[in-house]
Structures are given as C-alpha cells and as structure tokens.
Amino acid sequence: QSVLTQPPSVSAAPGQKITISCSGSSSNIGNNYVCWYQQLPGTAPKLLIYEDNRRPSGIPERFSGSKSGTSVTLGITGLQTGDEADYYCGTWDSSLRAGVFGGGTKLTVL
Amino acid sequence: QVQLVQSGSELKKPGASVKVSCKASGYTFTSFAINWVRQAPGQGLEWMGWIHTTTGNPTYAQGFTGRFVFSLDTSVSTAYLQITNLKADDTAVYFCARWVGYCSGGTCSNAFDPWGQGTPVTVSS
Numbered sequence A: 001q002s003v004l005t006q007p008p009s010v011s012a013a014p015g016q017k018i019t020i021s022c023s024g025s026s027s028n029i030g031n032n033y034v035c036w037y038q039q040l041p042g043t044a045p046k047l048l049i050y051e052d053n054r055r056p057s058g059i060p061e062r063f064s065g066s067k068s069g070t071s072v073t074l075g076i077t078g079l080q081t082g083d084e085a086d087y088y089c090g091t092w093d094s095s096l097r098a099g100v101f102g103g104g105t106k107l108t109v110l
Numbered sequence B: 001q002v003q004l005v006q007s008g009s010e011l012k013k014p015g016a017s018v019k020v021s022c023k024a025s026g027y028t029f030t031s032f033a034i035n036w037v038r039q040a041p042g043q044g045l046e047w048m049g050w051i052h053t054t055t056g057n058p059t060y061a062q063g064f065t066g067r068f069v070f071s072l073d074t075s076v077s078t079a080y081l082q083i084t085n086l087k088a089d090d091t092a093v094y095f096c097a098r099w100v101g102y103c104s105g106g107t108c109s110n111a112f113d114p115w116g117q118g119t120p121v122t123v124s125s
Helices: none
Strands: A009-012 A018-023 A035-039 A046-049 A063-068 A071-076 A085-093 A098-101 A103-107 B004-005 B010-012 B020-026 B035-041 B046-051 B058-060 B068-073 B076-084 B094-098 B102-104 B107-109 B113-114 B117-125
Touching: A009 A018, A018 A103, A046 A063, A046 B113, A071 A085, A071 B094, A085 B107, A098 B046, B004 B094, B004 B113, B010 B020, B020 B058, B020 B094, B020 B117, B035 B068, B035 B113, B058 B068, B076 B094
Parallel strands: A009 A103, B010 B117
Antiparallel strands: A018 A071, A035 A046, A035 A085, A063 A071, A085 A098, A085 A103, B004 B020, B020 B076, B035 B046, B035 B094, B046 B058, B068 B076, B094 B113, B094 B117, B102 B107
16 A cells, blocks of 8 residues: 555557656655656666756657645646656655555556 | 676575676676666556665665665675565565666656666565
8 A cells, every 4th residue: 555646557649648646745745855756577676857847858749737735636638659658656754754656557658 | 888787586485585786787796776666566666766866875774674684895896785584575576776876956857767777576485
C-alpha cells in the first residue's frame, strides 16, 4: 500500500490530453515538493517534473505539473505512442522521514 | 554527461550475499547524495534510503535495516548496495539515483536525477 495514491491506469488516443492524479497528506504533498517520473518499459525512471511544476531541460512542454493542497496532477498533451509508460509521483514525507512514491499509473496510448 | 552505471544482473541462492555497484561520472561524486530504490517484479518504486557521499553516513528506510548496507568508494566515484542473507522476497531490480533535491525552511524537494540503469537481482534455489 503506497503512501501516495495514483490511479492504476489511464488511456487515451494519440493527440489527446490526459491527466494523472496523485493524492497524499499534509506530511508529504501538502508541505513538500513533488516530482514525477516516467518509466518506459524495461528502463529506469526518468525525472519529468520537479518542484511540483518545473521541467528539467529536455522535457517537452507537453508535460506539465500542478498542485492543489495535498494533491498533484501530471498533464500530458498531444499524446504520442512513445509516451506509453508508467508514471510515478514521489516526494518526501516529513512524518515518516522517508522518501515516498505513488503506486504508479500505466498510460496506454490507444 | 552525468550518468550512473550499475553492475550487471545477479542470480543468487537464498542465504547468499550480493553487492551491487553504482559508478558515477560527469559530475563531482561527493557533491550529491546517492539514493537506492527497489522495484519488485511488476510492482512500483520503493525508497530504500540514501548515503551521504561526503561523510559516508547511511540512512535506511523502514524495512531495509539489518541486511542492507550502503557504502562508498569515493576514490572511484562508486556507491555500493550490499544485501546479506538473501531471501526470495529480495528478488527485484535495484536502482541507484543521484539526489538533486534540497530542504529549506521545513520544505523538501526529493528529486532524483539521473538514475542508474538498474540491477536485476534474482534469488532462487
């Protein structure tokens, strides 16, 4: 049981837009920054979003992050087949004094 | 470019030990902590803990104390994860990741970038 809650899966057609939610509590998302990671099949996770809504260099503007209270959302526009991957949210939990991740969301581009 | 390169896959018997290496290049190794993350087959990411690359002080997450040891050899910019008395439940891919986060005023950014390619460890008799 993950500390952060994500939907198991989401799907959409190429060119469409999707959002992936990640909910937590005041000890993690509510008072710390959140990252999003993309894990393509058979590869290591890659940092997609940091500090809730900032993109590392090289990450397309199609990827965005937002935060409201104890929840964050990853948005992906102009879906491509190459976006098919597992997406994880992650942050620090101040009460647990530990890094925490969501259970992951599998994106299928139909 | 900044990268972390891990050692290759391992097949071990229950009760044996394994040591996974994570070699950093492209940056000053002692400027960033190294974290370890486990991913069991078909499962999500699980934070194992981290090691301070200047002091060598390790911090272990709950569930990763006792049989798990983080260590360093700064002369070769390499971090290690050793697991002793292996059990079938230890079968997983183990990732190292550079911590590029920070904590300020009680708020932390716990970002990891980049990650090593992962080391599959299989424990089977």
